[in-house]
Amino acid sequence: MVRIQQGAFSLSPDLTDDQIKKQIEYATKKKFAIAIEYTDDPHPRNCYWEMWGLPLFDLPDASAILYEINECRKAYPNQYVKVNAFDNTRGVESTALSFIVQRPAFEPGFYLNRQEGKGRNIIYTIQSYAVQSATEGSRY
Amino acid sequence: MSDASERSRIKSERYESGVIPYKKMGYWDADYTIKESDVLCLFRLTPQPGVDPIEAAAAIAGESSTATWTVVWTDLLTACDVYRAKAYFVEEVPNSSTEFFAFIAYECDLFEEGSIANLTASIIGNVFGFKAVKALRLEDMRLPFAYLKTFIGPASGVIVERERLDVFGRPLLGATVKPKLGLSGKNYGRVVYEGLKGGLDFLKDDENINSQPFMRWRERFLYVMEGINRASAKTGAVKGSYLNVTAATMEDMYERAEFAREVGSIIIMIDLVIGYTAIQSMCIWGRKNDTIVHLHRAGHSTYTRQKSHGINFRVICKWMRMSGVDHIHAGTVVGKLEGDPKAVKGFYDTLLLTKLKEDRSTGIFFDMDWASLRKCLPVASGGIHCGQMHQLTELLGEDVVLQFGGGTIGHPDGIQAGATANRVALESMILAKNEGRNYIKEGPQILKDAAKECRPLQTALDLWKSITFEYASTDTMDFEVTPTSSAS
Numbered sequence: 051m052v053r054i055q056q057g058a059f060s061l062s063p064d065l066t067d068d069q070i071k072k073q074i075e076y077a078t079k080k081k082f083a084i085a086i087e088y089t090d091d092p093h094p095r096n097c098y099w100e101m102w103g104l105p106l107f108d109l110p111d112a113s114a115i116l117y118e119i120n121e122c123r124k125a126y127p128n129q130y131v132k133v134n135a136f137d138n139t140r141g142v143e144s145t146a147l148s149f150i151v152q153r154p155a156f157e158p159g160f161y162l163n164r165q166e167g168k169g170r171n172i173i174y175t176i177q178s179y180a181v182q183s184a185t186e187g188s189r190y
Numbered sequence: 191m192s193d194a195s196e197r198s199r200i201k202s203e204r205y206e207s208g209v210i211p212y213k214k215m216g217y218w219d220a221d222y223t224i225k226e227s228d229v230l231c232l233f234r235l236t237p238q239p240g241v242d243p244i245e246a247a248a249a250i251a252g253e254s255s256t257a258t259w260t261v262v263w264t265d266l267l268t269a270c271d272v273y274r275a276k277a278y279f280v281e282e283v284p285n286s287s288t289e290f291f292a293f294i295a296y297e298c299d300l301f302e303e304g305s306i307a308n309l310t311a312s313i314i315g316n317v318f319g320f321k322a323v324k325a326l327r328l329e330d331m332r333l334p335f336a337y338l339k340t341f342i343g344p345a346s347g348v349i350v351e352r353e354r355l356d357v358f359g360r361p362l363l364g365a366t367v368k369p370k371l372g373l374s375g376k377n378y379g380r381v382v383y384e385g386l387k388g389g390l391d392f393l394k395d396d397e398n399i400n401s402q403p404f405m406r407w408r409e410r411f412l413y414v415m416e417g418i419n420r421a422s423a424k425t426g427a428v429k430g431s432y433l434n435v436t437a438a439t440m441e442d443m444y445e446r447a448e449f450a451r452e453v454g455s456i457i458i459m460i461d462l463v464i465g466y467t468a469i470q471s472m473c474i475w476g477r478k479n480d481t482i483v484h485l486h487r488a489g490h491s492t493y494t495r496q497k498s499h500g501i502n503f504r505v506i507c508k509w510m511r512m513s514g515v516d517h518i519h520a521g522t523v524v525g526k527l528e529g530d531p532k533a534v535k536g537f538y539d540t541l542l543l544t545k546l547k548e549d550r551s552t553g554i555f556f557d558m559d560w561a562s563l564r565k566c567l568p569v570a571s572g573g574i575h576c577g578q579m580h581q582l583t584e585l586l587g588e589d590v591v592l593q594f595g596g597g598t599i600g601h602p603d604g605i606q607a608g609a610t611a612n613r614v615a616l617e618s619m620i621l622a623k624n625e626g627r628n629y630i631k632e633g634p635q636i637l638k639d640a641a642k643e644c645r646p647l648q649t650a651l652d653l654w655k656s657i658t659f660e661y662a663s664t665d666t667m668d669f670e671v672t673p674t675s676s677a678s
Contacts, residue, residue, distance in 0.1 A: 054426035058360040061389050061610060062617045063643055069621070076624035094428045097356065135359070141544040141565070144349045147359030147624075162423035170412055171453060174419040 052159035054092055057132055057150040067116060070133070070151055074112040077135035082146050083107045084115050085134040088126045090189040091181050093160075105136055119151055128154045128190040154180075154190035200263055209260050212248035216271060217257060222278040222295060229296040230332035231313060232555045236289050236325040236498055246323050247277035247292035253317045255300060272297050284668045289498065291329070303340035306466040306509050314501065325499040331508060332556035339561050341512040345477035347564030348542065348589050351516060354456065354482075355428045357391060360620045361588055363613055364392035366571065366595035371398065375405050379413030381605055385598055386421030386429040388609025393417075394593065395434035397461050397488035407435075407446055415453045432459035432484040432517075440468060447475055457482040462506075463489045466513065473514030484569070485515040495528055495664050502665070503533075504553055507540040511566040519569045523585045526573025530663035531585060541566040542589055553667055569593060575654040576615035576647065580633025583619045592616065602653060607646035614644040 059065060065073070077084060085105035089096065102122040109115055122131050130153055137146035158179040165173040180189040200206060204215070212218070224230065231254075237246040249257075255275035256265070275296045283289040302308035318326050352358055367373070367381045382393045393414075401407040414431045422429045435446035435458050443464070450458050458481050460472050469485065476483040493500035503520075510518050520537040521529035536552035542565050546558040570586055571593035582592060594612050601608030618640035622629040629636060641648035 052424060052426065055389060056356060056427050058358065059617045059621060061613045061644075062621065062640070069625075072625040073621070076626070092426055094356070094422055094426055097353070142349060144353060145358040148356070149359070157426075160423040160426060162419055172412075172416070174415070174454060176419070176423050 052157050054130070054150070054153065054157055054159075056092065056094070057148055059149045064153075065149070065151060067120075070119065071112050071116050073147070073149065074115050074133070074135075077147055078110045078112060078115070080135075080137070080146070082135035082137050084109070085136060086119055086122050086131065087134060088122055088129045088131045088152075090126075090129045090154075090186060091178065092130050093178055093181070094176065099130070099132065102131075105134075123152050127152075130154065156190070158183075200266075205261055205263055205266065207261055207263075211245055212252040212257065213245050213277075215248070215252060215257060215261070216274045217251040217255075217277060218244055218248035219276040219278055222276045224278070224295055225297075227298040227334045227336050228332075229298060229301065229309075229313075229334060229337065230556055231294045231296065232329045232331070233292045233294065234283060234289055234327040234329050234498065235292050235323050238322055238324050241322050243280050243290040243292070244277070247280050247290070247294065249320065249322050250292060250317050250326065251275040251277040251294045253320060254294070254312050254315065255296060273300060275300070286668075298334055298337050301337065303337070304342075304470075306470060306513055310466060310509070318499070327497065327499055328501045328505050330502065330553065330555040331505055332558050333508060333512070335559055335561045338512065338559075338563055341563065342473065342477060342514045343511060343563030344483075344514050344516045344566050345473065345564075346482050346516050348567045349565065351482055351567060355391060355430075359588065359624075360616060361583075361586070362391045362567075362591040363389065363609075363616060364394055364569070364571075364591050364593040365390055365598040365609065365612075366394045366396050366593060367399075368396075368595050368599045370396040371402065372404050375409030375413040378405060378410055379417040381599060382414050382417030382431050383420050384605035385609045386418060386431075387424050388598075388606035389425075389613030390598070390609045391427075391429065392457070392591065392593075393431040394484070395432055395459055397434070397436075397486040399434050400436050407437075408449065411446075411450055411453055411455070415455065419454075428456070430456045430482075432457050434459040434461070434486075435472070436461045436464055440471060443468065443472060444475065447472065447479070447481070451479050451481055455481070457484055459484040459486060460515075461486045461488040462510075466509065469510070469515065470513045476516070477514065482516045483514070484517040485510060485519070487519045491528065497665055502553065504536050504540050507537050507566070511541060511560070511563055515566060517567045517569050517591065519571055521568075522570040522572055522574050522582070524574060524578050524581050524658070525570070528664060530666045532667045533663070533665055534585070538568050538586065538590070541568050542587075551667060565589070567591060571595065576612045576650050577634075577637065577654050579615040579619045579637060580629050583616075583623055584630050588620070597650075597654065601646065601650055603646055603649055608650065610644065611646040611650040614640055614647050615650075 083105040086102035087099035089099035132150045134145050135147040161177045163175040167173045256273045277294045279293040281291050365385050385393050418429050433450045435443050437443045494503040521534040523529045523531045523534050569591040575597035598608035622636045
């Protein structure tokens with residue numbers, strides 16, 4: 051059992067809805083667009099989680115955004131859900147804040163596979179126990 | 191007078207053989223109109239007693255461009271007026287009667303495209319030993335857009351590095367493996383593993399860890415990679431450790447860098463002491479090999495710290511962003527090393543902004559557009575700890591790598607606990623800042639509250655609560671002297 055350390059606040063206690071709302075307010079005040087993403091394949095190199103619709107470019111209302119987050123959580127109660135805030139300012143044009151708002155009740159973590167290479171070199175592969183054990187959608 | 195060489199002597203006042211003042215040689219022009227393509231320099235100069243500051247400024251312009259100590263007729267074979275640098279403005283440094291700011295403009299064609307070595311061979315080549323000046327300091331430079339476009343800039347820089355690491359909206363966290371010297375490869379990798387597992391993004395070799403008898407570089411790289419991959423599997427996050435490839439020769443450095451890439455490291459490290467050309471070469475290597483390049487500014491204080499002589503660190507920041515390093519150590523303000531808050535802000539702005547605006551309060555003397563060269567990530571390292579998190583957040587912002595070496599490894603409950611304390615402290619402060627709380631004032635309380643859920647943080651706060659480094663800075667702005675206070 052591990053606690054995945056992705057996202058800005060993953061070593062703190064899980065954020066309450068009120069805390070999430072305050073972070074969203076911060077982001078929308080800075081004109082960031084909020085995007086909601088979910089996955090049951092949280093491999094550290096999986097940078098393409100599934101999108102819960104498009105980023106909410108036209109939605110500055112924190113309550114409405116929180117509603118969408120909760121809809122996503124309801125639809126995928128056993129998956130990872132994260133909130134991204136996108137900043138399209140010149141010179142950034144990338145994510146400006148990203149944090150996890152839901153994780154599965156049990157996180158089995160990752161298996162480190164070692165392939166013996168030349169000399170003492172080892173070729174490492176990280177594999178998710180959950181991903182290997184079941185098909186997409188029924189992993190957690 | 192029958193000899194032809196005597197008959198053909200030059201009679202014009204300007205080119206008559208001998209020694210004439212530099213300002214009369216064309217190196218001083220108070221009415222000069224600055225061209226967009228000019229390289230501009232600001233020097234702080236202390237003339238020898240009795241030397242006219244304008245003549246000293248002209249002499250610097252002369253010696254750092256075309257002149258020598260005496261008149262040479264071969265100038266007339268060139269479009270010499272174009273190639274002469276022009277001192278165009280001299281003013282007294284505020285609150286000083288012996289120091290002057292001298293502004294000098296250089297034609298862009300004086301410098302080879304894409305070469306820091308060539309640029310610096312002119313600008314800081316001979317003039318710093320010039321007898322007519324008692325002391326000389328290069329305070330700032332305006333590099334023109336066209337010239338900047340001939341440099342590669344950081345290959346990844348802030349934005350791409352964040353995307354690769356998947357860390358957004360908080361400073362990155364790191365630690366330097368301690369003790370700096372003496373650990374075996376196996377023990378070294380242990381420190382890397384524990385720190386990363388506890389919540390850091392990076393661990394790091396120190397500047398003087400290369401390949402010594404107690405631990406050769408291959409041994410270090412292999413054990414560090416085991417630590418990184420173990421921690422990555424344990425935490426589900428991308429992790430790294432700066433592998434220092436600094437070595438005696440370029441061939442050695444390339445060999446070490448190749449091996450770092452082969453074993454899967456996302457980042458390598460070099461020291462400033464390897465020199466500008468070697469730095470540029472390693473940055474090109476990094477770009478070709480998808481590897482982030484971390485620069486430790488080892489050695490810089492020998493010439494950046496004293497106010498009257500040397501190079502201001504903000505100029506080094508400019509040269510290094512042009513060279514293409516992705517990371518550079520740029521000060522902590524509150525830690526154990528030199529750093530006036532205003533000056534450090536100037537360094538961070540120089541590394542991170544896309545356009546600089548003149549602001550003398552932070553030591554930025556010129557407007558400068560960075561010509562889309564990527565942002566170079568500043569690294570804060572040296573004597574900082576989690577009890578200062580509110581101050582670090584205020585002073586250094588989000589785009590920074592906070593490196594707690596002793597502040598991680600010195601934790602009474604171990605390295606993992608130290609790492610977790612730092613990460614939780616950081617998260618609590620970013621949460622509070624984003625919530626709009628007055629985190630500077632409430633900082634100690636925010637940390638105390640976060641520590642209720644995190645024993646390692648409580649332990650760290652208890653241990654280091656009273657550690658501060660309060661000494662007046664040496665390299666200060668000329669408007670005020672600010673002590674580096676870390677009192678809360």
